[in-house]
Amino acid sequence: MGFNRENYRRIKREYDGKNVRAKEEAQRRAEELHSRYPEIRDIDNALQETGLKILDTAARCSGNELEKRIAQLRKETEALRSERNACLEFYGLPADYSDVKYECPECRDTGFVGIKMCRCMREKLITAGYESSGIGSLIKTKTFDNFDTSYQKRDPQAYEVLAANYEICKSYAEEFDCPGAKNLLLMGNTGLGKTHLSTAIAGRVIDRGFDAVCETAQNVFSDFEFERFNRPYGSGDSEPLRTGKYFDCDLLIIDDLGTEMTNQFTVSCLYNLINTRLNHGRPMIINTNLSRDELRKRYADRITSRLFGEFCPLRFIGKDVRELKLD
Numbered sequence: 001m002g003f004n005r006e007n008y009r010r011i012k013r014e015y016d017g018k019n020v021r022a023k024e025e026a027q028r029r030a031e032e033l034h035s036r037y038p039e040i041r042d043i044d045n046a047l048q049e050t051g052l053k054i055l056d057t058a059a060r061c062s063g064n065e066l067e068k069r070i071a072q073l074r075k076e077t078e079a080l081r082s083e084r085n086a087c088l089e090f091y092g093l094p095a096d097y098s099d100v101k102y103e104c105p106e107c108r109d110t111g112f113v114g115i116k117m118c119r120c121m122r123e124k125l126i127t128a129g130y131e132s133s134g135i136g137s138l139i140k141t142k143t144f145d146n147f148d149t150s151y152q153k154r155d156p157q158a159y160e161v162l163a164a165n166y167e168i169c170k171s172y173a174e175e176f177d178c179p180g181a182k183n184l185l186l187m188g189n190t191g192l193g194k195t196h197l198s199t200a201i202a203g204r205v206i207d208r209g210f211d212a213v214c215e216t217a218q219n220v221f222s223d224f225e226f227e228r229f230n231r232p233y234g235s236g237d238s239e240p241l242r243t244g245k246y247f248d249c250d251l252l253i254i255d256d257l258g259t260e261m262t263n264q265f266t267v268s269c270l271y272n273l274i275n276t277r278l279n280h281g282r283p284m285i286i287n288t289n290l291s292r293d294e295l296r297k298r299y300a301d302r303i304t305s306r307l308f309g310e311f312c313p314l315r316f317i318g319k320d321v322r323e324l325k326l327d
Helices: 005-036 038-060 063-090 119-132 136-141 156-175 194-207 217-230 244-248 264-280 292-298 301-310 321-326
Strands: 183-188 212-216 251-257 284-288 311-316
Touching: 005 038, 005 119, 038 063, 119 136, 119 194, 136 194, 156 183, 156 194, 156 311, 183 194, 183 301, 194 212, 194 251, 194 284, 212 217, 212 244, 217 251, 217 264, 244 264, 251 264, 264 301, 292 301, 301 311
Parallel strands: 183 284, 183 311, 212 251, 251 284
Antiparallel strands: none
């Protein structure tokens, strides 16, 4: 399991900065108090001295004597705190005015509780994963919960196939692992739910902490063309490769394969992408409106042999749901 590395590094830096800023802001408020209200400064100095006395007593004493002295020092500490709170109240300030105020009290803005990632950081990484997936807006609207198979009920065979595909895709998302997950090839005419289900898979996979990228075939090959023909000379270090995410993500989803303008360059890029991910055990989902025969005609054997040999095919049949909604 691994969140998008760039997102993780960026958000970890944000947390490092938040933790430091929270402490600096608390220190600024404490200095302001000491400057404006000398009596509060004196109380804070006394509290600091009492804390040092507790440490000294614990080092020098033991048994009943230690318990007695610690109890007395704690009483002194409580008295000083009560006096401090009374001063703050008199000046119209809250008792925690100079405390460190973290956005997340659980992890104190570090992103971790012990060695476990905090809920707040995980939520930020998931949100960032939606944004970097390429389908941030779609993920919120195309889920397993709102996928409706009932439109195909008038055709029992289409309904049965769609219901089975739904269960397969849902199980795939819940059990996804990288490496280890299968590759899926979603085939069928437009409007049968391929994009909805693959988007739902991406959303659930991201929720579970994996890095998923979903793009149309046209956008994928456009990025490859940019890298090959349009990238400014010498910009490699300052600008990351647009195509890097397609090789590095845990799950790559290519939507609408076959809608791109096919030529020797795009076929070569597609082969390299599929072959590289297969060699590294990184799963893919490919959606296409093309049939097996149409795929064979459009792409080289070295591609179709991998599509039909290394991918689990899910065939979608029925009538375009957009048309059914109008009936």
